[in-house]
Amino acid sequence: MTRLATTLDPRGPEHLAHREAALERLAALADEHAKALAGGGPKYTERHRARGKLLARERVELLLDPDTPFLELSPLAAWGSDYPVGASMVTGIGTVEGVECVVVANDPTVRGGASNPWTLKKALRANEIALANRLPVISLVESGGADLPSQKEIFIPGGAIFRDLTRLSAAGIPTVAVVFGNSTAGGAYIPGMSDHTVMIKDRSKVFLGGPPLVKMATGEESDDESLGGADMHARTSGLADHYAVDEQDAIRQARRIVARLNHRKPYPDPGPAPEPLYDPEELLGIVPSDLRTPFDPREVVARIVDASDFDEFKPLYGTSLVTGWAALHGYPVGILANAQGVLFSEESQKAAQFIQLANQRDIPLLFLHNTTGYMVGKEYEQGGIVKHGSMMINAVSNSRVPHLSVLIGASYGAGHYGMCGRAYEPRFLFAWPSAKSAVMGPQQLAGVLSIVARQSAAAKGQPYDEEQDAGMRAFVEAQIESESLPMFLSGRIYDDGVIDPRDTRTVLGLCLSAVHNAPVEGARGGFGVFRM
Incomplete structure (x- = not known):
């Protein structure tokens, strides 16, 4: 094997200083994550519990197989906005009866689970992940519908939620809705358009118009139960496929639905994989606080790939971009990692060829960002940096293998595009707390x-x-x-979360397992015109 050597001194003053700065950033990140975990705060949490109801994350925990991980997505959604951190929704990927699923759970302690503009963006991103990776979707519903003061930002694009559910179903990707409380107005279409719907006795309420609206529209006197209660939908309308007596029973029935889906991955999961040779704790001290200071991305690669085994491609050419082959939790990956920040013509051509090779071999690609962009200046313009940078972006745009991106340092300018930024639809994109991204520094x-x-x-x-x-x-x-800071960008759902660097291998392993629920097939030709 071609195991990576390390020159890192974990006891050196530079490493210790970088580590200390990283721990400070992680402490600040933990404070922001705590805001999402708090939901609507103690007052509304206690009110919810007093009604005999579980919290959103408690529902998720009961749904998932015991002692299995939950990869939460976009936990900082709405950070820096007028809406609570977390966007009144929990989304993520977890295992239910051995099946990897996307789970979407309304948080009813935040304005009754009403959807604000960031809730919508977060839900749409979860659906996008489910469709791309063929993951069943389980919706744990308790929402009063749209947050009416912000309806102008929700109503028109909000229809995409229901469109997505029907497209998932049409693609043969199962959808399950468990209704814990209100699912009213437009929200009624979530159980209505899901393949399987579970409702709870005396709890679930699913109707297009509640009693006041019915009274205003038709003059008819009615009540919640006759309009949309679980008993009515189970016995009369037929909307409820399964009738539960309480929340725990509803979650049990949802698990049984998944157990009977006959949903199978097209590939067997790889067996146990060897751990990296080096301590993941050392990842905290690799990236300098000043991102203008270069660092060797091989030190990162050595601490996330199996056995620290890495076969480098073109190691002597285009040296500010490291490319090569490895395995991560047993899954083959091609890695592109920025070394010195700037991308030149050589790096661009090297990347384009490497991406083509990965597509020929049906190997997913992992992009580790630390770039200030493509090189500028008369010499480089005359040398063809525009056409060579375009070649790299062309290759990324038309590549068909799954892409995973992690912003570990700088990710500026068109270099962000060439390294498969959000606009280039990576299957997953995460950031370290050290990352920064903008049009330029x-x-x-x-x-x-x-x-x-x-x-x-x-x-x-x-x-x-x-x-x-x-x-x-x-x-x-x-x-x-x-x-340009990661919490600002994550708040706008420009990534799928800000992660602890020490968790990178685990997070990427979960993502690679998820993407292998869909066929991994590269482009055979099909690239745009490469200017040579």
């Missing part, structure tokens, strides 16, 4: 604006205000810095 962006302003003033024959320039640069740098 804060200093560079502020500097560009300053140069443009100076040139404009000179063209008009006006004096340039240096004091105002300094203030503008400081303001812009602070704004771009804050908007």
Whole structure:
């Protein structure tokens, strides 16, 4: 085997300083995750419990097989917005009766589980993951429908939730709805459009219009139970496929539904895989606090792949991009990892060829981001950086094998695109707390604006205000810095979560297992025109 050596000194002052900074970022991240776990806070949590109901994460825990992991997705959704962190919804991937499923659970302690714009984005991302990876979807429903004050941002795009359920079903991907409380107005279509629906005696309420709306629209007097109770839907309308006596019974029945799905992965799971040779704790000290300081991504690779075994591709060519083959939890992967930040023409061509090879061999690709973008300057423009960068982006765009992306350092400019950023539809994208992503670095962006302003003033024959320039640069740098941080980006669901670097191997292993629920097939040709 070609095992990676390490030059890392875990007791060295630089490593210890980087580790300390990483632990501080992780502590801040834990504080934000705690806000999502708190849901609507103690008042509404206790009110919910007083009604004899389980919390959203308790429902998820009971649904999943004992002692199996749950890969929570987008836990920081809505961070930095006017809505609570977590977006009043829990989404993730877990195992139910041995079947990997996407689980979507409304959090009724946050405004009754009403959907705000970020809830919608989070739910749509979960459906996208389910469809791409052919994962059954289990919806744990308790929601008052749309958050009415923000209906203008929800109503039009919100129909995609129901569209997705029907498309999943049409693709042969099972959908299950368990209704724990309200599922009203447009929300009634979640159980209505799911393949299997479980309702709970005296708890579930599914109707398009409640008693007040029916009274206003038709003059008819009615009540919740006759309009949409579980007993009515189980005996009269036929909407309920399964009738449960309480929440635990409903979850038990949902597990039995999954057990009878006959849903099978197209590939056998790999057997036990050897652990990396090096301690994953050391991942905390690899990435410098100042991302302008280079580091060797092989040190990261050595701590996440099986047996630290890595066959490098073109090691002497395009050296600021490391490419090579490995296995991770027994699954083959091709890895592209930025070494020194900047991508040149050689790196771009190397990446394009490597991506084609992965597609020929049906091997998923893992992108480890630490790039400031493609190189600029007269020499590089004349050398063809535009056409070579375009070649790499073309290859990424038209590659058909699953892509996984992890932002471990910088991810700026078109380099973010070439390394399969969110717009290029990686199956999963996660970030370390050390990551930053924007159109360019804060200093560079502020500097560009300053140069443009100076040139404009000179063209008009006006004096340039240096004091105002300094203030503008400081303001812009602070704004771009804050908007490039992982919690800001994760709040907008530009990634699937900010993860502890020490969990990277586990998270990627869960993702690789999930993607192998769908056929892994590369593009055979089908790439756009490569400018040579």
